[in-house]
Amino acid sequence: MTPSPFMTASCSCGSVELHASGRPIVCNICYCDDCQKGAEQIEALPNAGAVREDDGGTAYILYRKDRIACAKGTELLRRYKLKEASITNRMVASCCNSAMFVNFDRGPHWVSAYRARFHGKPPPLQFRICTKFKPESTLLSDDVPSHPGYPPALAVKLLASRVAMLLGR
Numbered sequence: 562m563t564p565s566p567f568m569t570a571s572c573s574c575g576s577v578e579l580h581a582s583g584r585p586i587v588c589n590i591c592y593c594d595d596c597q598k599g600a601e602q603i604e605a606l607p608n609a610g611a612v613r614e615d616d617g618g619t620a621y622i623l624y625r626k627d628r629i630a631c632a633k634g635t636e637l638l639r640r641y642k643l644k645e646a647s648i649t650n651r652m653v654a655s656c657c658n659s660a661m662f663v664n665f666d667r668g669p670h671w672v673s674a675y676r677a678r679f680h681g682k683p684p685p686l687q688f689r690i691c692t693k694f695k696p697e698s699t700l701l702s703d704d705v706p707s708h709p710g711y712p713p714a715l716a717v718k719l720l721a722s723r724v725a726m727l728l729g730r
């Protein structure tokens with residue numbers, strides 16, 4: 562049985578599609594310097610749309626990696642790294658240069674999917690993180706808690722999801 566809710570994300574031209582199931586680990590906006598640089602790198606590609614929000618943050622939905630998969634157009638995905646040696650990959654649909662998700666060569670058990678690519682009502686935003694790197698001009702909204710770095714509550718959610726994954730739940 563597929564855990565619900567079932568969510569679909571697609572690139573702007575529709576050639577690449579992701580399927581995600583079950584409740585995501587968390588939904589957050591990251592202002593870290595790597596996310597800003599990564600967004601800049603992708604936004605500079607031909608015909609690419611905005612990856613960042615207007616305030617410089619990038620919105621993600623984090624899923625356990627066993628709960629999200631590329632359902633269509635896998636061969637169109639191209640990885641971008643900030644540095645050759647980095648384990649972090651920003652996966653872009655090369656058909657229309659839409660940023661799809663962030664994954665890792667090793668380590669973390671989650672995939673950070675770009676929230677803007679999802680269809681329907683996305684899960685509510687829970688945190689703004691790494692705000693110490695935000696552009697100086699950005700005034701943060703107080704709709705959800707903002708943290709200069711990584712909030713302990715986020716670490717707890719990540720750990721809990723790791724345990725659930727190990728237990729096969």
Ligand SMILES: [Zn+2]
Pocket residue numbers: 572573574575576577654655656657658659
């Ligand atoms: Zn596309």
Ligand SMILES: [Zn+2]
Pocket residue numbers: 591592593594595596597691
């Ligand atoms: Zn970040």
